[in-house]
Amino acid sequence: MLRAAFITRQVPHGTSLARETQDAILATSALTEDLSVFFIGDGVYQLVSKQKPQGIACRDFAPTFGMFELYDIENVYVCADSLLERGISDVELIIDAERLPQSEINQRIRQHAIILNF
Amino acid sequence: MLHIFKSSPFSRNTFIDSLAYLDDGDVVLFIQDAVVITASHHKYAKILQDLMPKVTFYTLTEDLDARGLKSILGQQVSYPEFVNLTVSNSQIQTWN
Amino acid sequence: MSQPVTIAVLVTGPAYGSQDALSAYHYVKSAIELGHTIQRVFFYNDGVLNGSTLTSPAADEFDLYNAWLILAREHRFDLDICSGAALRRGVIDQSEAGKAGKSHFNLELPFQLTGLGQLAASIVTADRVIQF
Numbered sequence: 470m471l472r473a474a475f476i477t478r479q480v481p482h483g484t485s486l487a488r489e490t491q492d493a494i495l496a497t498s499a500l501t502e503d504l505s506v507f508f509i510g511d512g513v514y515q516l517v518s519k520q521k522p523q524g525i526a527c528r529d530f531a532p533t534f535g536m537f538e539l540y541d542i543e544n545v546y547v548c549a550d551s552l553l554e555r556g557i558s559d560v561e562l563i564i565d566a567e568r569l570p571q572s573e574i575n576q577r578i579r580q581h582a583i584i585l586n587f
Numbered sequence: 588m589l590h591i592f593k594s595s596p597f598s599r600n601t602f603i604d605s606l607a608y609l610d611d612g613d614v615v616l617f618i619q620d621a622v623v624i625t626a627s628h629h630k631y632a633k634i635l636q637d638l639m640p641k642v643t644f645y646t647l648t649e650d651l652d653a654r655g656l657k658s659i660l661g662q663q664v665s666y667p668e669f670v671n672l673t674v675s676n677s678q679i680q681t682w683n
Numbered sequence: 684m685s686q687p688v689t690i691a692v693l694v695t696g697p698a699y700g701s702q703d704a705l706s707a708y709h710y711v712k713s714a715i716e717l718g719h720t721i722q723r724v725f726f727y728n729d730g731v732l733n734g735s736t737l738t739s740p741a742a743d744e745f746d747l748y749n750a751w752l753i754l755a756r757e758h759r760f761d762l763d764i765c766s767g768a769a770l771r772r773g774v775i776d777q778s779e780a781g782k783a784g785k786s787h788f789n790l791e792l793p794f795q796l797t798g799l800g801q802l803a804a805s806i807v808t809a810d811r812v813i814q815f
Contacts, residue, residue: 473806476680486683489728489768496799500807510604575608579588583812584680585693591814593703619702649709650702666713673811674688674719681814683695 471544472503474581478510482527487515490587491530498540505544505581506537507574508566513551516562534564548574589614589676592621593683596631601682606634611641614676615661616669618647626656635660645672690714691722691805693814697732698747699740704733707815708750721760722809724751725802726794730815731769734762734794755793766796 475494481487497504508516520531537545545564550571552558569577578584590613596602602624609615617624624631625646635644644661647669651658664672673679692711696703711721726733738748755762769790770779776796780788790796805812 478683485768485771486728492767493727493799493802497803497806499800500803571607575610578608578680579610579678582677583806583809584678585806585812585814586680586682593706618706666709667717669710670714670717670719673690673813674686679811679813 471505471581472501472583473497474505474507474578474584476507476509476578476584476586477512477515478587480511480514481520481531482522482525486587487512488528488530490585491515491533493585494542495533495536495540498537498542502541502543504542505546505577506542507546507548507578509548509551509571509574511551511555513547513555513557516547516564516566517557518561518563520563531563537564544577546574546577589616589672589679591616591618591679591681592624593619593681595620595623597623603631603634605682606638609638609642613641614643614645614672616645616647616664616672618650618669620650622646622650622654622656622658625658625660626651626654627659632660645669687718687720688810689720689722689808690811690813691802691809692724693802693812694724694726694730694733695728695815697729698735698738700729700732703815704730704747705745707813708747708754710813710815711754715754715758721758722805723761723763723801724755725763725765725805727765727768727799727802729772731764731772731774734764734769734774735789736791737789752793761797761801762794763797763801764790764794765799765802767799769796 477490479486545566547566549568645664646658648663648665694707776790777788
């Protein structure tokens with residue numbers, strides 16, 4: 470059983486949830502490598518590359534996803550079905566997260582003791 | 588796995604979008620505005636009924652009472668039983 | 684009656700405006716009554732607003748700020764307010780107010796500004812982390 474799963478489901482910038490979830494993930498990675506991150510539903514939009522939130526006075530936190538590897542956050546997954554449903558399967562993503570079908574995402578989430586869903 | 592839902596399915600699609608994440612043997616607890624989902628016959632009631640053999644549904648009594656409602660699908664539980672559900676189910680997620 | 688467990692509670696909603704903080708409060712109260720240990724209540728996202736000393740409900744309405752104080756003091760659990768999330772939302776203690784050049788502050792003990800490390804600690808060590 471892995472320790473912590475972070476499920477992130479919001480489009481970035483319209484609310485602070487996506488950015489603050491990333492902060493929580495980074496803080497947790499300092500204490501354990503035993504964690505996974507799942508981008509599902511609207512959360513897949515957080516990985517769209519070439520975001521320019523400065524124009525709306527929001528923080529550009531997407532580049533920090535590129536630091537995940539440095540922080541030993543290796544289990545990073547994006548829901549292929551969510552991408553398809555939103556018509557963005559061919560859009561360039563900011564990191565090379567493993568694309569999994571929803572059913573597989575569900576099973577991997579269940580391998581974790583603590584699950585936070587934002 | 589215990590899933591906690593908070594919003595009305597008529598206002599937010601959280602519950603409907605998360606149906607694919609409910610597995611056999613899972614437990615669902617409706618709190619806050621989500622309690623409306625078990626309080627009457629409506630377009631989502633059939634979805635719950637179809638799931639009921641494999642998923643157990645609970646609705647928080649205090650939130651139903653607050654809204655003048657009673658559950659007609661699944662069981663009602665109070666806060667102490669809510670706590671017990673979070674103790675007996677080792678995996679829990681709250682769907683925003 | 685189940686074995687007592689250690690529970691951390693994550694609150695993401697304000698004292699007033701959504702029910703999250705109230706649900707969390709009632710949950711914490713019940714958990715304590717059933718003999719479980721509350722490791723901490725961690726306030727994040729809009730939940731940091733629970734820490735504002737300026738919260739002033741009407742006399743005939745529930746005073747959640749006070750309720751948290753009483754419960755936390757009696758049962759000795761921390762009320763951790765995420766510092767970054769709090770400052771961005773105008774919840775600030777005396778020390779940070781001084782640094783930021785603000786003439787007022789609105790956060791006092793037992794609520795305290797902490798880093799996300801406290802949330803991480805609970806994620807790593809608590810038996811349960813309940814998110815509201």
